[in-house]
Amino acid sequence: MQVILGGYMATTAYSKHYAREIDVEQLAWLLSGRQPDASEQVSEIDSKWSEWIRSDVQCSSCGRIGAHVVRSARSRGTQKVIRQSHFRFLGQDGNDAHHPFCEFYGEDDGVLSQPDGLVNLGSERSAETRLIRELVCKGIEQNLFDQSTIRAMRQWFFELKASSRFRMTVTPEQVEWARCLRRHAHYQRWTFHPAQAEMPGFDWAAAAKYQFTEEHLPLFELLRETPVEATHWRRAQELTIRHKDQEVFDLSALRPHYDAALTLCRFVAKNAGVKFSPTDPDSYRWKGPPVPLLALCGLSLFVSSWDMNAAIAMFAKLLRSPAPADLSRGNVIGLNPFHEYTPWRLVQVSADIASSSFDGQDYPGRLAAIEAKLREQHRLWKLQNP
Ligand SMILES: [Zn+2]
Known part of the structure; x- marks a missing residue:
C-alpha cells in the first residue's frame, strides 16, 4: 500500500x-x-x-x-x-x-x-513484495522476530527522529537551487583562458558551465550520493512549504542507520541468489533500493543491534529456511522505518548549501553572469593582444 x-x-x-x-x-x-x-x-x-x-x-x-x-x-x-x-x-x-x-x-x-x-503491497502483484513477505513469514516462524518486534522498531525509530529537531526555514527556492547544482555536470574540469575564445566556434555556454563548477566546487561535495530523480526533489519542496517555520525532526540521527540498511540491501541483493528487483544493487544509493527490501534490512539490523555481520547471518538464515506454512503472518505493510527519508535528506542538504552559498540562488542567472564575465575578460585580453 x-x-x-x-x-x-x-x-x-x-x-x-x-x-x-x-x-x-x-x-x-x-x-x-x-x-x-x-x-x-x-x-x-x-x-x-x-x-x-x-x-x-x-x-x-x-x-x-x-x-x-x-x-x-x-x-x-x-x-x-x-x-x-x-x-x-x-x-x-x-x-x-x-x-x-x-x-x-x-x-x-x-x-x-x-x-x-x-504499489499495493497488500496484493500479490509486486514480485519483490511477495518475496519479502515470504521472508518476513519465515522470520516469524523461525522466531527471529515477530509483529511486536516490528512495532518496537517503528517506535524506536520514531523516538530517534523526535529526539532532535530543527526549525524549517528552508525555502522551495533553496531546494530548487540545490537541485540545479545536483544536475550540473561537474565531473569534467576545464580552466578558461581568453585565448580559447579565439576559436571560431567557441562554446561560451560550455565555458560558463565549466567556470561555474570551479566557483562552486565545495557545494558538489555536499551533494554527493543524493538522488537526481525529480520526484524526490519535488517532494522536498512540498515539505518545505507544508512545514514552513515549524519545528521538524532532524534526520541526521537517522543517517547512520539508513546508510547501514542501504549497505545491507546492496550486499543482500548481490549475494542472496535471488533477484529482488530489476535495479542494479550498485545504483541503490542514487535510484533508491526496493522499499520492502530496505524495510526488512532495517529490521534485520535492528534485531541484530546494528551489527552488520550478525544481520547478514540472520538474512542467510531467512533465505535458507523452509517455505513458510502460513503466509498471512507476514504483513509487511508499515514495516519501513525510513518513510520519506530521501526528501527529508534533500531538505537538509538544501539548508546546508543555502548556508554556504552566498552568490544568489538563480542558476540560469548565475550562468549568464559568469558568461558575461568571461566575455569581458576576453574583450580586455584582446585589447592587450591585438
Ligand atoms: Zn502517528
Whole structure:
C-alpha cells in the first residue's frame, strides 16, 4: 500500500489486542470472525466496536491511539478509488491525535494523490513484495522476530527522529537551487583562458558551465550520493512549504542507520541468489533500493543491534529456511522505518548549501553572469593582444 512508499495516510495501524499490523479490511475480518472470499469488498465494521478500536488501535509510527475507521470512496464518474479505507487518529477534542513529528500528522485526508502510481503491497502483484513477505513469514516462524518486534522498531525509530529537531526555514527556492547544482555536470574540469575564445566556434555556454563548477566546487561535495530523480526533489519542496517555520525532526540521527540498511540491501541483493528487483544493487544509493527490501534490512539490523555481520547471518538464515506454512503472518505493510527519508535528506542538504552559498540562488542567472564575465575578460585580453 501507498503508506510504505511515501504516502500520506495510515492505511494500516497496530492492534494491541491482535499484536500485529492490520488494515481496515483485516480488522473487519478479525472482528467479525470470518474470512471473506476473494471477491468481497471492504467489510463493514459494526459501530459497537468504535470505542474498542479507539483505544486498541495505535498509529504504527508515533504510537498514539484514537483511531476512527474511514471507509474507502470511489469517484462517482470513473468508479476509480479516490480514497482508500484507512484509520484516522483523532483526540478527544476532535483534532489530529498524531504526535506533531509523526509522518502521518496532518496528512490523514485520505485522498490518493497519485492513484496510478500506487504499489499495493497488500496484493500479490509486486514480485519483490511477495518475496519479502515470504521472508518476513519465515522470520516469524523461525522466531527471529515477530509483529511486536516490528512495532518496537517503528517506535524506536520514531523516538530517534523526535529526539532532535530543527526549525524549517528552508525555502522551495533553496531546494530548487540545490537541485540545479545536483544536475550540473561537474565531473569534467576545464580552466578558461581568453585565448580559447579565439576559436571560431567557441562554446561560451560550455565555458560558463565549466567556470561555474570551479566557483562552486565545495557545494558538489555536499551533494554527493543524493538522488537526481525529480520526484524526490519535488517532494522536498512540498515539505518545505507544508512545514514552513515549524519545528521538524532532524534526520541526521537517522543517517547512520539508513546508510547501514542501504549497505545491507546492496550486499543482500548481490549475494542472496535471488533477484529482488530489476535495479542494479550498485545504483541503490542514487535510484533508491526496493522499499520492502530496505524495510526488512532495517529490521534485520535492528534485531541484530546494528551489527552488520550478525544481520547478514540472520538474512542467510531467512533465505535458507523452509517455505513458510502460513503466509498471512507476514504483513509487511508499515514495516519501513525510513518513510520519506530521501526528501527529508534533500531538505537538509538544501539548508546546508543555502548556508554556504552566498552568490544568489538563480542558476540560469548565475550562468549568464559568469558568461558575461568571461566575455569581458576576453574583450580586455584582446585589447592587450591585438
Ligand atoms: Zn502517528
